[in-house]
Amino acid sequence: MPKNRNISMAVIRRLPKYNRCLGDLLEREIYRISSKELSGILGFTASQIRQDLNNFGGFGQQGYGYNVEELHNEIQKILGLTKDYKAVVVGVGNLGQAIANHTNFEKHGFKILAMFDINPNLIGLQIRGTPVYDNKELHGYIKENDVEIGVITTPKEVAQSVADELVEAGIKAIWNFAPVDLKVPEDVVVEDVHLNESLFIMSYLIKEKEMLKALEDQEK
Amino acid sequence: MPKNRNISMAVIRRLPKYNRCLGDLLEREIYRISSKELSGILGFTASQIRQDLNNFGGFGQQGYGYNVEELHNEIQKILGLTKDYKAVVVGVGNLGQAIANHTNFEKHGFKILAMFDINPNLIGLQIRGTPVYDNKELHGYIKENDVEIGVITTPKEVAQSVADELVEAGIKAIWNFAPVDLKVPEDVVVEDVHLNESLFIMSYLIKEKEMLKALEDQEK
Known part of the structure; x- marks a missing residue:
């Protein structure tokens, strides 16, 4: 302690x-x-x-x-890393698959049990060992399997409604990759990974370094 | 201004x-x-x-x-978003592919021209329109195409040597997804996306909320 x-x-x-x-x-x-x-x-x-x-x-x-x-x-x-967590990924795009297949997370105790999507061509597949289910089964699956973490890798337009479903099903935390600020009850954790924002900061820093360099060159 | x-x-x-x-x-x-x-x-x-x-x-x-x-x-x-940037991805795993295929980045002016890897099974492929080249060609490609941004999605063991190559070839910025702190010259920008760290923070926050809740329940 x-x-x-x-x-x-x-x-x-x-x-x-x-x-x-x-x-x-x-x-x-x-x-x-x-x-x-x-x-x-x-x-x-x-x-x-x-x-x-x-x-x-x-x-x-x-x-x-x-x-x-x-x-x-x-x-x-x-950090709470001495216990294991069960997670599901909602949104089976490239990013969702990348996260579901990232062996590194499992090594640290984060086990991704299943992925969910609305695309009938994906539902029923196993993608590198992880099954893809219909979004409609999300609520039941979370309850049944005591899933603690929901990963959102959907388009931004549906991210909030997916978050609402996750909360409703009793999830403890959302790892959010959609570029939106989710509204959730106080007792639910949201951790955002906003890749766009990171990219924009990088763009800013490139511009700043260029300006500094131009200034320095001027002074020479 | x-x-x-x-x-x-x-x-x-x-x-x-x-x-x-x-x-x-x-x-x-x-x-x-x-x-x-x-x-x-x-x-x-x-x-x-x-x-x-x-x-x-x-x-x-x-x-x-x-x-x-x-x-x-x-x-x-x-933010420097009124201009376009040319980028390459080094490390064609799930994450590298997810980033190369993320149409959203291109919409904001970040164009991923090519991916690089050492795996002979990948070299020469086109993955959803993006060609995969041999790491050996990285230096020449960056110089020839005035590439400004290198995205590192390799295993952590090789991330620093890839960064060294990118710097040597004249890159302006590195978007680093490998869980290492890269050492680069002062005039090169590094923007890190450490997914593990984000996951660990989430784990901490889950644990904190659980402890708070347990305390509240005790007080009832």
Whole structure:
């Protein structure tokens, strides 16, 4: 149990990075690391790292550093990665299939049981081991199988109505890839992956670097 | 030209949301909107919206609201969306194909010209209109076609070496889907989409809501 329950969301958003870094270290059989070394890998300052990790109890020891395995375990617990989740994907396009077939997610405990679509040409198929069912069966399937996560990879026009169905069926969280802001009750988690937005930010950053470069060239 | 060049990254990260919202309004033929109405759609406070949009010049008028089209055009300009970009995808897995086939990106000016892989079974194929070439041709292809964006959807083990090749060939930006932090020179943009991290945050939020609910139930 972390010593302080009021961990800010900014810290939480950095935890997956710590988790990945510590996992990599364990793979390389490194069991002890200083905040300075972590800083070199992660690009955060050593003091930021000490402050972040302080939130979760006293794993760092003066002159010893962090116990990689203990810290990794604790972060896994905080992130809720010590249990398995059952998920379904709604919307069997390229992206939906890519997500359903991404073996990496299953390795981390996220098991995609089934996909759902309205296209009669897809319904009844098995796509690389994952069955495709009719959207009409979504509600019953979720209830029957205690599915906790719904992944939305539908066109934006139907994303909200799919979200409503998922909520109605008792889903705990929605991983939303449709470019809309879903409205859901307070007790349902929505985590958005808006690829367009990421692309637009990249476009902005390209433009900024070009302008900076042009300015620098002018000054020469 | 925006009136203030020092727009914070926090504001920039909100711009794609404004852009999407204003685009939706234009589709619905709404040409005028107040900050209060925008607040209802976006979920930001009206004062936050006024502050954000103030960065880009005086498009809001007391008693009139914002001119949707003008504001949309200006945000498109700031985001660098008024020009087209040429991109290639390296790593022809499910995710790489999903990105290459995502028509939405092309609509916004991001044209994916080709995909690259090391798998001889894929090289020479056309996947839904996009040719797959040998990784060995990556450097020459980028130079010849003035490709600006490299999308990395390879396994994490090779992502850094692919990034090095892209940089060497003169790419301006990398859209990175591999779960690694790439090291690139200062003048190259990296925009990460770390799906695992998003999934882990979702897992954390599920766990948090469950704990809150358990606490509430206890208090009853």
